[in-house]
Amino acid sequence: MVVGAGPYKNLTEAYPLDKKTLNKIVWRSFLSGFSRNGETGESIGWLWAIMPGLKKIHTDEQDLAYAMGHHLEYVETGSFLSTLAMGAVLSMEQCKYDPALIRSFKASVSAAADGIGTALFWYLIIPFTAMGVLSLAQGGSPAAALIYFLITAVLAVAARFAGMYIGYAQGTRLADTLSKKKKGAVRSIRLAGAFMIGAMIIVNMKDVSAALTMYNGSDSLDMASQLNQLLPGIIPLLLTWLMWHLLTRKNWSPMKCILLIVVIALAGAAIGLWAGTYEPLIHIG
Amino acid sequence: MALIAILVFILTLDQSSFLRVLHRPLIACTLFGIVLNDPAKGAAVGAAMELIVLGAENRYVNTVLYSVMAVVLAVQSGMDVNTAIASALVFAWLGMYADGAFTAISAAFLPMARKAAENRDEKKLALANILPGILKALLFTVLACLAYTGGESFRTTVSSLEKNAGWVMAGLAAAGSLMKCLGFAVILRNIQIREISGALVAGAAFAALIVTTGISGATLLICAMLAFALAAYDYSLQANETAAAEKGGASKWW
Structure with missing residues (x-):
């Protein structure tokens, strides 16, 4: 199934997404990891999460099916900052860029979100919080688990919302800059995407x-x-x-x-x- | 028992979705301790296990089964914390490989999702997203119930399974990881990689270089910075080219 061999049919830029839609995507992102599978990573959950945005952007039915098809391709965001990638990719969709560009952009921005999220949570917040409450837990106090949960949960929720708004705002800014020379941007972003896919093959397959x-x-x-x-x-x-x-x-x-x-x-x-x-x-x- | 089953169900869901912190051993073991009426022991087991998991490379290791059985052994058999964790190790193996094998099998939901995308059917897409998660949570709930009621005999069964059919489980788990190669290949086909395969090779080479230095946690981040730098440089190069062309004449070569 080759989807997305050409540009979208309706190329008029869509209206910016409203806050309600963005928040809905954030809440959905918490449920997007269920379908994590060997072949395409989190792609099913990713697509389901950004559906409210995609539906607002693509009023043309064929374009919507087309966008849904290419969003089912491999994506891995590491969950914690998945919304950063979602917001940035949606801002590109909104400008109706060529799917070839969106694909490559998605590959690089989702890997970047994975990298930042992994470094921030798995290597910084979680170990530090765990170490902080460890002696409390070793002494047999269940309160340690509660403190651990509250700190990490609050930060996890805050990171998702911050990620969405930063990703969408920065993505829109980038899309505006690129829109003057759309053709050149496609080549540059495709290069970055190919580079990141090469890196992901090595990093995500370490196991x-x-x-x-x-x-x-x-x-x-x-x-x-x-x-x-x-x-x-x-x-x-x-x-x-x-x-x-x-x-x-x-x-x-x-x-x-x-x-x-x-x-x-x-x-x-x-x-x-x-x-x-x-x-x-x-x-x- | 019913409470343990419900907890295992929720924690397995949390392992891949929700906040993804509830299933951490420190929290999970404390919760199991509360259910089994010994929160202090649960917390102590959790603290010891958290230390083990913190050092783990793979962030998708499923420790729910390991947590519940370690706490059960510590509370009901009266083992001390370290003995319980060591005795329950076989369930860490079972959880890890059952999770890996399930990841491979969940690819079976992709045709359903693709069909939903063709028909723009959001409800069916939601189903294709939720169903694998629920099935996986059910699988782990059943495994936990078997382990809980089966006691010693189940543990020996799992041990002999590990000895005799361990390679099948390991093979399925490896398949779950190797399938990503197909996912990558599909993207490579669809972005027509041939013209820009140099960038792909450069990315792989850089990542391989960084992975071998041992700071693997930041590899993707560093590569992303390089990728953006590459794109920005290429873009500015083109901007100069077009500006020169607009002025008329070729750009100066000297």
């Missing part, structure tokens, strides 16, 4: 790493570190290339690709290729 150790008598060879010497993340890079090749050159359907991936994954686990704590079926080497 799949080779962990094979081969033994030859008393000598052993650690495949993981050998592959890392070659290039960290070589497995996801090669697999993404293979999928792209099968999709575009061999005309495979996504379903067939998924089956191939499941076979590769199970075969890899059977010989103990993937990192993790499990007993492989066959020991090689």
Whole structure:
């Protein structure tokens, strides 16, 4: 299913989204992680969350279906600042930019939101709050959990609202600047998007790493570190290339690709290729 | 029992949606402790487990099952905190791989979502969003109930499952992660990557470089800064080109 091969039909800029719609999207964003799946990340929840905005922007029915289709492509926002990306992407939709630009912009801005959210919450707020209440909890006080919850919950809600308004305002500003030279902007943003997709392949796939150790008598060879010497993340890079090749050159359907991936994954686990704590079926080497 | 089931259901939902802080071991274990009538022990187990999870690389590790069983062992079998956490480790394994396998299986909801997008059917889209979450929460509730009522015999079953069929679970979980490659490939096809594949390679190379330095938490952020810099530079380059062209004549090369 190739969606979004050309520009939207109705190219008149939509009215700015009102506060009520933006708030509705923020509340929906809290429910957008349910459908997190292996193939497209949070895309179903992402699309459902921004639907109120998309419906206001695209009055043309075909354009709406078209926009919904391309928003179902892979997106991962890390939840905590998902609204930052949502607001920025909606401001681009509102100016009716070419979907090629919106796709690339979405890839870079969602990865940026993921990066900021991860750094802010998983590496700063959550560890610091946890460490702060830890001694209280070790002493057996349930109040520790309450304090922990209140601090992180208030910050999480505040971050979502702030993210939405900052993302939408800054996105609109950027869209205005770019609108003078729309054609040039497409190329620049596509470059940034491709760059970020390359980075995401490495970062989001870190959890799949080779962990094979081969033994030859008393000598052993650690495949993981050998592959890392070659290039960290070589497995996801090669697999993404293979999928792209099968999709575009061999005309495979996504379903067939998924089956191939499941076979590769199970075969890899059977010989103990993937990192993790499990007993492989066959020991090689 | 019913209360534990409800709590596991809610906390599993929170693991991927809502505020995503309620399922943290410190809070989850305290809640389970309250339900089992020993909040102090729950909080102590939670504190110890929180320390373990804080160091974990993967932010999507599902610790709900691990939390509930560690608290149950600590409260009902009277184990001390560290023994309970060590004894419940097999449930951390079960939770992690059940979660990974479910992530792979949830891709089955994509055709439904795509159909909804074609028909602009928001209700069906909402269903495709909520349904996997509810199914996953139900799966974990059933697993928790089995673990709670099954006691020692369930634990040995899971242990033997880990030994004999562990590779199947690990394979499914790996499939769940590897499927992202297809998601990336679809975007690459749709943005016609061929003309700009250099930027893709540059991004991958930069990320690989940063990941190996060990400051992996900020990798995406640093890459995003570079990407925006790249776009801004390219844009200004074009602005100069067009300005020169508008003035008439080619731009000076000297």
